[in-house]
Amino acid sequence: MFDYFYQTRGLQFLVAESMSKNAPVFNENLLKKLNGVEANDLVRSITRFLLYHPVNEFEPFLESLGLKPTEFSHLVPCDKMFLNEDVFLLENYHVFWNYGIGREKMGKIFKEAREVFGFETGVLASKIQVYEDLGFSKSFLSKVIVCSPSILIGNVNLELVKVIEMLKAMGFGLDWVTENLSEEGSYDWSSMYRCLSFVRDLCVDENEVRELIRKRPRLVFESSGEWTLILAGFVTKLGSSKSELSSLFMKFPQGLGKCVSNLRHCFLFLKDIEMEGSEIGKVFRLHSSWLGEFRLKQTSTLLINLRCGKSRLCQIIQENPEEMKKWIMGLRVQPLPGLDSKTMKTQFLLDLGYKENSQEMERALKSFRGKGSDLRERFNVLLSSGVNEEDVKDMVKASPDILTQGCDVLESKVSYIVNELGYPISSLVAFPSCLRYTLQRMKLRFEMFSWLQHRGKVDPNLALSTILVYSDKAFSSKFANRHPDGPKHFEDLKKLLLCE
Structure with missing residues (x-):
């Protein structure tokens, strides 16, 4: 495959080597097309096959960038087969490579910001240079580009600049930011800027802000700070003050997304057992830090396992919210004392x-x-x-x-x-009193009603109450007498049901 890409197709050595070595799915699918070929004839068979069946070069190229077929199938051009048909693709590939961004990281850039590989000559390098001129180091930029390639699209990303300036003012350098960025994630710098501004307004002084960010960097970096803003809005609506919110962030575990999900589930549980809003707010203001660590069982499961009603459950929680620690997923719930x-x-x-x-x-x-x-x-x-x-x-x-x-x-x-x-x-629901009557009475009335209905003597759409409320004497007079044989059949049914 290297010979084919390098010598036959004329691709650059670096690209040909990467495509031949780092596209196992593509190579395996190619071998399947040659099923049954002897091992000693394999190379010649592949060569002959490629001579008459040129491959779509974008597939091994994108796979060599670290993408799976399911990720790049929609990115393969419909009107091109050969890489040299895409004029600027390989040129921009080399710009990234020369800047220190490995090929396995370029796949994420291609998936999230395809257009940067289509920049005309010199455009990509000039965009990177603009950020360097703002004081960003090469090591910092190479990581930020992988984490959020959209900063290369359009004009300079001002939110990125504001976030870095704000963090620098708090005493955090580019190296600290680089350490906390994950190349697996994608960052929205405008959301991070909103989050940082919120945290700064939340704290009393700069030292408090610095300490909070230092101990809990995920407040800003996890999901670009969105979970922090969601959590803040959630507990604020439940009555938490700024100082309580700041204290909560300091105590909160690192995984904010999971914690917010657990808190939401707990809130829905408390609503489901009909706890008053003010009481729910009290529970969350005092106990959110550990409520976010656990996921409670479903309400219906708890009511059955605890063998109690909603009011008693509310009372137990209000008296001691930490009882809920016994009701989390994975634990066996014991019935409450009778x-x-x-x-x-x-x-x-x-x-x-x-x-x-x-x-x-x-x-x-x-x-x-x-x-x-x-x-x-x-x-x-x-x-x-x-x-x-x-x-x-x-x-x-x-x-x-x-x-x-x-x-x-x-x-x-x-x-x-x-x-x-x-x-x-x-x-x-419309006539619950029907359940007061004996099953024998029900069967007598409805079997008689069915007999009359088949003979066209009653309206088939009569309500339950109409059929059941009358006494036997009144029912016989009002319905059974509508047919000459009705009274006798009614009495026969009574005797039959008595014998059952």
Whole structure:
């Protein structure tokens, strides 16, 4: 391949050597096209193949720059096959090489700022020279160009200049900046400038700013400071002051992106268990530094594993937020200690939205028969049927005695209405009292209704309430009597269902 690129295609020695040695995927794909060729005939076969099947030189060239085929497939020109057809490509390649930027780093530049390889003669070198004239060293520029090649597009990147000037004023030199830049990352200098300006305004004096940046350089360099600004906005909305925010940054672990994600997840958890906004703010103002280190389990998982309601969970967190350290991903969550029945029942009613010590609460306590733990399990049966939590709460408030039944009884009634009869789940929300009636009564009414419907004697779209609320005598009079054989069939159904 070196002979082909260097001697046959006339590419420069350095480029031909790099393409032949550093494009393994390209070479492997070429060999596959010669499958079955004897080893001692391989070189001659490749030579013959290339004579009649010239390759697209951009593919091995871009792969030799450190790019994977999936990264450069869309960068290969559609109207060119040979590198010398792209007039300025190799010229700018050599400008970078001579400046000390290795070929394996040029791939990132090509991917992020393709147009710099199309600059006319002398343009790229002059753009680099402008930055050198501003006092930037060659070692600094060679790294910055790899990290943010967009600085070579357009006019001088003023935000880069402002960031460096600001850092110099704080006592940080170019070597320190170079150490903290990652060639794997891409930097937005305007975002970094906003972040630095924010941190400087946040601190009381220059010494505090310098100490914060020295200990936590990621505040500026991770994602170009965007995570810092997002975090600041987040905790500020929750009531944190400037001094609290400065203290938080000093305590915060290094990986800001992950921490912000964990804090957001924690915030959503506290909202999900219906904690008051002021209480959420208090938790975050005092505990954000360690809350950002862990990721809590999902709300539904915690409620099941802890065997408690949202109100009790809120109370536990308010009393001791560090209890949440026991609920992080990867740890086994132990159920909370049990409460006495009346306390659990009261807690259950609080979760439904009743006001503590209100007359409405007292009446509800008398209406809800059974243990507090039983009420929670029965509530969860309705929740698992597909009704959202707010609708289940409204159902229970409208018809409290639906929770006096066992879980298996509730499940069978819901299954019969939704799965066997085909009523939408919303019909339970509209008429929760339907679950008060026995399954035997339901079957009697709906089988009779089905019999009348097949004979065209009733409207097929009657509501659940219309079919169930009447007494047997009234139902027989209003519906069964619509057909001459109706009363007898109704009585026969009663006897049949009694025997089941």
